Amino acid sequence: MGLGWARQQNASRQVGHYDENMLPEMLPIYYTRLFPQNIFCRWLTCGSSPQPLSNRELSFTLADDVYLRYLSFSDQKELQTLLQKKCPHKLDIGAVYNTKPSVGRHDAVVLSRELVFDIDLTDYDEVRTCCQEAKVCAKCWTFMVIACEIIDKTLKEDFGFQSILWVFSGRRGIHCWVSDYEARTLDSPGRGAVADYLCLIMGGDNQNKKVHLGGDNLHTSIRRALSIIDKYFDKLLEEQEFFSTSDRLEKMLKMIPDETLRSQVQKALEGMPDSSSERWKKFISIYENYCREAGNSRKIRYLAEEIKIQYCYPRLDVNVTKGFNHLLKSPFSIHPKTGKVSVVFKPSNAKNMKLDEIPSIYSLLDDSAPDNALHETNMKAAVKNFQEVVFSLEKAEAIRRKQDGNMSLDF
Ligand SMILES: [Zn+2]
Incomplete structure (x- = not known):
């Protein structure tokens, strides 16, 4: 012009x-x-x-x-x-x-x-x-991409x-x-x-764990949101390094309600390189083993999903x-x-x-x-x-x- x-x-x-x-x-x-x-x-x-x-x-x-x-x-x-x-x-x-x-x-x-x-x-x-x-x-911007995709699909498919x-x-x-x-x-x-309906993250600054999905089967809209988050989760782990410093790791550990599991995860993750992707993989393998061995894992049935949602789900x-x-x-x-x-x-x-x-x-x-x-x-x-x-x-x-x-x- x-x-x-x-x-x-x-x-x-x-x-x-x-x-x-x-x-x-x-x-x-x-x-x-x-x-x-x-x-x-x-x-x-x-x-x-x-x-x-x-x-x-x-x-x-x-x-x-x-x-x-x-x-x-x-x-x-x-x-x-x-x-x-x-x-x-x-x-x-x-x-x-x-x-x-x-x-x-x-x-x-x-x-x-x-x-x-x-x-x-x-x-x-x-x-x-x-x-x-x-x-x-x-x-x-990746956070906005996830928010847009989840809200758009929810508005169209659920409403x-x-x-x-x-x-x-x-x-x-x-x-x-x-x-x-x-x-x-x-x-x-x-x-x-x-x-x-679009609010899954609850609680203020003092609350460590802000997502509670319960122990029953997940609602379709939550499963859909998780499948969207999964497309970007590795990218976010790399870009944001959610668990790479001791402060950040501590935040994540506080989201684990089961004390035995928490100390197992803490010990393993603190003793390894600080890559968040590697730490997340390690967490998943310890968590899955723990659920298999522990009789009652209902309380932590969706722990991995709850953590993903707390880090990635839209905040309106x-x-x-x-x-x-x-x-x-x-x-x-x-x-x-x-x-x-x-x-x-x-x-x-x-x-x-x-x-x-x-x-x-x-x-x-x-x-x-x-x-x-x-x-x-x-x-x-x-x-x-x-x-x-x-x-x-x-x-x-x-x-x-x-x-x-x-x-x-x-x-
Ligand atoms: Zn930035």
Whole structure:
């Protein structure tokens, strides 16, 4: 994209180093030329139906963290005007109200809202060893790949949902939006039940063992999750070295409830090289022998599975899922700190995504940037992913409206 001003700015700074101060100039161009306004409006229109698009709350974060809530728009033209006028550094999407949210304000009643999931790498700080807090790297991403695959399969196979949108959060996590009518109109207890269904890791910092699968046969959804974890477990052991230092090993030993077994494992693992893969193999062989010999192994029947789940299973921010009107960052919003676009991705492609290949507003608008061509290609692919989900949602909505029409004729 040939932008003279971008090149002029470039001359005065090193290529690849950008800062937030450039956003006020770049965002109006981004919103006009690259933000997929049309498909965005169609997605929200379907997701708001049978209410009009204008009953949907949008919120903007402006420069200097000024926060505007209860905004709304009724068509693409109004959206474009709003984006140009306010130039939001961040866009969030809220619920669908019984009236225009700006008119109703505090009296407005929430009628529907996509079922949403927020998975953030900071919630993995007790298990990831490569990074902590806001830092993320390619190794951390494997946790997101597993979370995406498990949640996507659960939503489709156990709940029958179809219209599922996966979005990179812009920095250190992923979001999932379920737009099926049944999901959008779920009440708070219903949302809570879905969130709880996907919650296997329980307990705070003081709890050593946070997963308890019991001694009966495992539920299909747990077996499915374990088969997904198994695809990535060796890779994670190598990348994260969960058991390689004495501190990390101690954490793992504390998850073994049986004292005799624990001391056997401790003795063996402390006396061997610190490779986590080797230590895990050794643990499995001691554990399996112990179960064969010990008469009653019911209490530790799924110990290996419980440990795998504690290290790898999705860690949701359940409050985001449970809340009816929790605002969540919009697809294709820019992350003000990283400049990255919240791209839509296919869950089947999550494992191929690379953080530095996710388009940033700086690379997209600066044709002299080294990543410009790659980021443009990836931006186009992300818009196409978005379109695919929206087209299928439009079809599903058309069928639903037709069925609703037939139902009312019957009465
Ligand atoms: Zn990392």
